[in-house]
Amino acid sequence: VEYQVLAMLSTSPERTMRLSALAEVTNASLSRLSHLFKRLEVRGLVRREPDPVDGRFTNGILTDDGFKTLAAAAPGHVAHVRSQVVDVLSAEQLRRLGMAADRIMSRIDTSEIN
Amino acid sequence: VEYQVLAMLSTSPERTMRLSALAEVTNASLSRLSHLFKRLEVRGLVRREPDPVDGRFTNGILTDDGFKTLAAAAPGHVAHVRSQVVDVLSAEQLRRLGMAADRIMSRIDTSEIN
DNA sequence: AAAGATTGACTAATCAATCTTT
DNA sequence: AAAGATTGATTAGTCAATCTTT
Numbered sequence: 166v167e168y169q170v171l172a173m174l175s176t177s178p179e180r181t182m183r184l185s186a187l188a189e190v191t192n193a194s195l196s197r198l199s200h201l202f203k204r205l206e207v208r209g210l211v212r213r214e215p216d217p218v219d220g221r222f223t224n225g226i227l228t229d230d231g232f233k234t235l236a237a238a239a240p241g242h243v244a245h246v247r248s249q250v251v252d253v254l255s256a257e258q259l260r261r262l263g264m265a266a267d268r269i270m271s272r273i274d275t276s277e278i279n
Numbered sequence: 280v281e282y283q284v285l286a287m288l289s290t291s292p293e294r295t296m297r298l299s300a301l302a303e304v305t306n307a308s309l310s311r312l313s314h315l316f317k318r319l320e321v322r323g324l325v326r327r328e329p330d331p332v333d334g335r336f337t338n339g340i341l342t343d344d345g346f347k348t349l350a351a352a353a354p355g356h357v358a359h360v361r362s363q364v365v366d367v368l369s370a371e372q373l374r375r376l377g378m379a380a381d382r383i384m385s386r387i388d389t390s391e392i393n
Numbered sequence: 394a395a396a397g398a399t400t401g402a403c404t405a406a407t408c409a410a411t412c413t414t415t
Numbered sequence: 416a417a418a419g420a421t422t423g424a425t426t427a428g429t430c431a432a433t434c435t436t437t
Contacts, residue, residue, distance in 0.1 A: 299397060309399090
């Protein structure tokens with residue numbers, strides 16, 4: 166999830182995303198994301214800013230250090246996922262795995278009582 | 280994993296299995312399983328015994344209390360998994376999901392350097 | 394030495410309660 | 416009140432080191 170957060174931020178405009186949006190795309194709870202983001206912040210990889218438009222939102226921003234750290238980690242991370250997951254399945258199998266996972270996650274999301 | 284441990288024990292001869300075997304079927308590390316088993320033991324759901332044949336093994340045994348707890352939890356647990364996973368996919372999709380997961384897990388297992 | 398298992402320290406995730414802004 | 420987020424306490428998982436038995 167830490168990698169996902171850094172990666173999502175790196176491809177976003179201004180390298181910025183709302184924490185609630187990050188929680189949603191990573192399928193993490195808001196509480197988990199808040200703790201996780203704090204750890205990244207302590208390490209200097211991200212920072213927070215209240216949304217100037219709507220103060221309820223908090224914007225997460227990737228720092229230059231965070232971008233460098235992501236860039237350094239990416240090749241190894243991608244290679245690892247490829248060798249452990251992607252290369253083990255056919256293109257068709259991988260597509261079907263993704264579809265099944267999406268179905269299950271959306272079912273869980275809609276049935277949850279918060 | 281706690282549920283899996285209780286369920287596996289309940290269908291084993293003498294309601295007994297080696298901890299290393301439990302770790303393998305649940306895809307948990309031996310360390311994780313040891314901690315988890317200790318928690319179940321504190322709750323009185325399982326107990327340990329050294330294997331009389333080979334003292335390196337530890338046998339995990341389901342207690343009567345553990346069996347009752349499992350029996351009480353099973354209907355709800357099964358219904359939940361069914362509604363969140365099984366019922367969301369077709370029989371064919373479910374079979375393919377299982378096969379893909381098995382492939383990935385066995386790849387991870389064989390590439391691991393302990 | 395190797396296999397099975399355990400331990401303790403550290404890190405991460407969960408859960409419920411709380412706070413802020415709208 | 417509702418949405419977004421945070422906090423602190425508890426529980427769980429990880430990692431490396433260690434112990435026991437073969």
